[in-house]
């Protein structure tokens with residue numbers, strides 16, 4: 001994968017000491033256009049990233065995951081299918097602010113993220129205040145955050161966190177495939193999604209507009 005032109009896997013020491021060289025320059029220095037950028041965090045094998053990229057050639061897509069073997073599959077697929085609007089970053093999402101500058105990203109997809117069920121793991125949830133505040137540094141004002149999950153607890157937690165911050169989702173459903181969104185949001189199914197559907201689980205989905213001028217507060221632990 002080290003030779004793949006569409007995969008970036010910088011050493012941790014490099015991104016801690018200085019910003020990643022493509023920060024604020026993904027479009028000018030990598031994609032070579034001015035198209036909006038969508039991120040998929042915890043992209044796994046990248047089915048959503050590549051699937052969206054095929055459907056929307058006038059947008060750019062970047063998948064992020066820590067697991068190289070999973071990213072390899074999406075990156076290989078993108079190369080084999082000449083998807084020039086796709087890149088992957090192998091890193092921990094905790095360091096995502098090193099990679100993108102202010103308003104550089106149009107929207108974020110969180111596809112079946114680890115729910116981090118235990119209360120003490122709340123700060124690791126990708127829809128928790130810690131991560132939302134990180135996203136604020138590089139998502140354009142009002143940019144969409146999409147959550148697709150099999151986990152009612154993570155879905156409820158996210159709605160609760162939004163409510164605690166005086167915000168409502170733009171769209172939400174506890175049964176994506178029984179909703180009018182089945183044909184759009186359900187059109188691409190990730191590896192984990194297919195697994196959960198085979199197990200008979202329902203897919204939950206919500207979307208909200210990130211408030212970049214608002215610092216998100218965490219729900220107090222007693223709530």
Ligand SMILES: C[S@@+](CC[C@H](N)C(=O)[O-])C[C@H]1O[C@@H](n2cnc3c(N)ncnc32)[C@H](O)[C@@H]1O
Pocket residue numbers: 041042043044045046064065066067070091092093094111112113114190191192193
């Ligand atoms: C349950 S899997 C879902 C993968 C894919 N989105 C799907 O739906 O098939 C969660 C993914 O998030 C990645 N992940 C979890 N925590 C991460 C972190 N802190 N930084 C980067 N990747 C992470 C894992 O490596 C894994 O591929």
